[in-house]
Amino acid sequence: MKKITKAILPNTIRQRPVDSYKGTYGRVVLIGGNRNFGGAIIMASEASVYSGAGLVTTITDSANQASLHARLPEAMVTDFSQHTQITSLIQSANVVVVGPGLGDDANSIEQLKNVLATVTPSQIVIIDGSAISILASNNWNLPTTNLIFTPHQMEWQRLSGIKIADQTETANQQIRNQLNATVVLKSHRTEIYTETGCFQNTLGTPAQATGGMGDTLAGMIGGFTAQFADTTNAVQAAVYTHSAIAEQLARNQYVVLPTQIIHEIPKFMHENQASN
Ligand SMILES: NC(=O)C1=CN([C@@H]2O[C@H](COP(=O)(O)OP(=O)(O)OC[C@H]3O[C@@H](n4cnc5c(N)ncnc54)[C@H](O)[C@@H]3O)[C@@H](O)[C@H]2O)[C@@H](O)CC1
Ligand SMILES: Nc1ncnc2c1ncn2[C@@H]1O[C@H](COP(=O)(O)OP(=O)(O)O)[C@@H](O)[C@H]1O
Numbered sequence: 001m002k003k004i005t006k007a008i009l010p011n012t013i014r015q016r017p018v019d020s021y022k023g024t025y026g027r028v029v030l031i032g033g034n035r036n037f038g039g040a041i042i043m044a045s046e047a048s049v050y051s052g053a054g055l056v057t058t059i060t061d062s063a064n065q066a067s068l069h070a071r072l073p074e075a076m077v078t079d080f081s082q083h084t085q086i087t088s089l090i091q092s093a094n095v096v097v098v099g100p101g102l103g104d105d106a107n108s109i110e111q112l113k114n115v116l117a118t119v120t121p122s123q124i125v126i127i128d129g130s131a132i133s134i135l136a137s138n139n140w141n142l143p144t145t146n147l148i149f150t151p152h153q154m155e156w157q158r159l160s161g162i163k164i165a166d167q168t169e170t171a172n173q174q175i176r177n178q179l180n181a182t183v184v185l186k187s188h189r190t191e192i193y194t195e196t197g198c199f200q201n202t203l204g205t206p207a208q209a210t211g212g213m214g215d216t217l218a219g220m221i222g223g224f225t226a227q228f229a230d231t232t233n234a235v236q237a238a239v240y241t242h243s244a245i246a247e248q249l250a251r252n253q254y255v256v257l258p259t260q261i262i263h264e265i266p267k268f269m270h271e272n273q274a275s276n
């Protein structure tokens with residue numbers, strides 16, 4: 001298993017060309033947040049915007065619309081009832097993030113089904129949280145697209161059938177091969193399984209063990225993969241950045257909040273971009 005080091009940052013985070021514009025940095029569409037889990041999709045959306053995604057649209061329960069707008073005016077919002085608009089938003093995205101706070105009710109299942117039926121091979125689809133658990137209990141065909149799963153160990157147990165105690169590199173890689181996807185297996189030392197091998201995060205702190213931490217990572221992976229052409233590097237850089245900021249904050253804090261990490265992302269990326 002290869003270790004992810006600081007070198008991933010300048011290898012991935014490029015200086016912005018002077019003649020670039022928002023369209024250069026990708027369209028991210030995020031889908032999630034039922035009436036109870038609005039915070040999850042708000043944190044994921046904020047993480048995408050603060051990671052530098054060019055345009056961010058959030059599809060969520062109407063109950064979350066006002067709070068999302070109030071916290072994050074940079075994001076556009078559509079509610080779950082706008083079926084035609086949702087399909088065209090998914091079609092126009094470079095990256096779709098589905099699952100943070102999505103829940104598992106009938107609407108959640110319909111929203112996920114629509115994503116899977118709509119996406120095309122040129123898109124990147126990040127499947128997180130509830131969307132992983134829904135997939136694990138339904139025997140659906142996966143679409144031909146660039147799939148990135150971001151399970152914690154229990155979500156991976158549900159999806160892969162491998163018990164947490166038996167989640168070895170060989171067993172995980174075997175199921176990854178069947179899924180034909182990138183798998184970001186989150187734990188205190190997150191592992192990233194790709195077509196070319198397995199990479200382990202070298203950072204992370206128990207100060208990160210708080211609700212919304214993974215929702216934030218899903219949004220960051222959305223923002224990074226929307227901007228940086230090498231998807232495997234972009235995923236590794238997002239995972240590393242998430243934990244590196246957390247470690248910095250944890251020097252002076254007992255717990256690190258997801259929203260505190262989010263607000264540090266632009267400065268951290270500035271300090272760690274390639275110096276070309
Ligand atoms: N503010 C919010 O709106 C929040 C919404 N959330 C959403 O809530 C939904 C359910 O996700 P949850 O993960 O809470 O619930 P799950 O039921 O999917 O997973 C939690 C269960 O997994 C077990 N587990 C074992 N190993 C674990 C590991 N390494 N990390 C985490 N759990 C592990 C836990 O003990 C617990 O029983 C998701 O859609 C998620 O995005 C959560 O992110 C919490 C915050
Ligand atoms: N003890 C720990 N050390 C390092 N990272 C941790 C630790 N506990 C949790 N994390 C990180 O926090 C995130 C938790 O993700 P997840 O369980 O999906 O949270 P949520 O769904 O509540 O947002 C992952 O990125 C994981 O690596």
Ligand SMILES: [Mg+2]
Binds near residue numbers: 129214
């Ligand atoms: Mg989660």
